[in-house]
Amino acid sequence: MKHLNILMVDDHPIIIEGYQNVLMATKDEDQTLLIDTANDCDMAQIMITRAAKTTPYDVCFFDISLPGSEDGRYASGEDLAMLAKKLLPEAKIIILTMFNETFRIHNIIKEINPDGFLIKSDLTSMELADAFQQILKSPPYYSSTVNNYVKKTITSEIYVDDINRKILHLLSQGIKTRSLLEYIPLSMSAIEKRKKQLKILFSVYDGKDETLLHEAKEKGFL
Incomplete structure (x- = not known):
């Protein structure tokens, strides 16, 4: 039996519920999914820090647009992804976002190099299920919009650190x-x-x- 500890961060609870339902309905028989959720940067930061000291997450899902932390240290899912990479080096990082702008996609790939990168408007339940299993076995997995941008040999001139x-x-x-x-x-x-x-x-x-x-x-x- 494979236990997978998962963190999902999105500021829309109904979206998280949708992700959870898809993964629970399509998981392999030998997989047990233990899913924690957070709706903002502050809660996610607490959960990532706690997991690093106790039971690390195997997979982290981050939406990009999130309410920033009170202290201004974490402004988006990108900041949380960087924190997770530092504190949870073994975790698979999956970015889910509405942003489909070329500059932003290049920036996320360059800065975070996520194991999964999914544009929400590309996403179906089936693709989320397939992406999840592929990322566990042989990342990375990029949804079609991301793949199209990556294939175009446009190197973005704008890189914002x-x-x-x-x-x-x-x-x-x-x-x-x-x-x-x-x-x-x-x-x-x-x-x-x-x-x-x-x-x-x-x-x-x-x-x-x-x-x-x-x-x-x-x-x-x-």
Whole structure:
């Protein structure tokens, strides 16, 4: 009998319920699935940290758009995936997201290199079941939209690292630039430099933060 400890993180309980039902209905006979769920970054962070000290998860499912943590350290499923990779090195990481923008897909593959990457609009119950079993045996598994982007030899010019994503997220929450120091371990000049780089990356010519946030949102980074 194979016991699999699973974490599912999505801010829509009905979606998690759907995933659970599919996996329970299609699991192999010798598999026992023990599924924990979380709806936001704070709860997921607690569960990942606890699992690392007790019983590690075998598989973690992360939605990308999630309510950020109270302390601003975790702004999305990407941040949680990076934490899981660090604390649970044996766990299979599966990203599920509505984002199907080329830049975002390249960014996730480059930064997280997940064992599974599924675009929700591609997903059927059958594909989720097949993906789960394939990821257990021989990852990675990418859904059709991701595969199509990967096959196109477009190397994204936009690569936004962890700190830059946090800057974008905090600015979008209405945090002023001078207050970013409270959340990001960099000097003010380093933060300003990164903001300038982001504006160049996203072709923001008017210098405004509002335009930067608009462009980042258009390209699926917020």
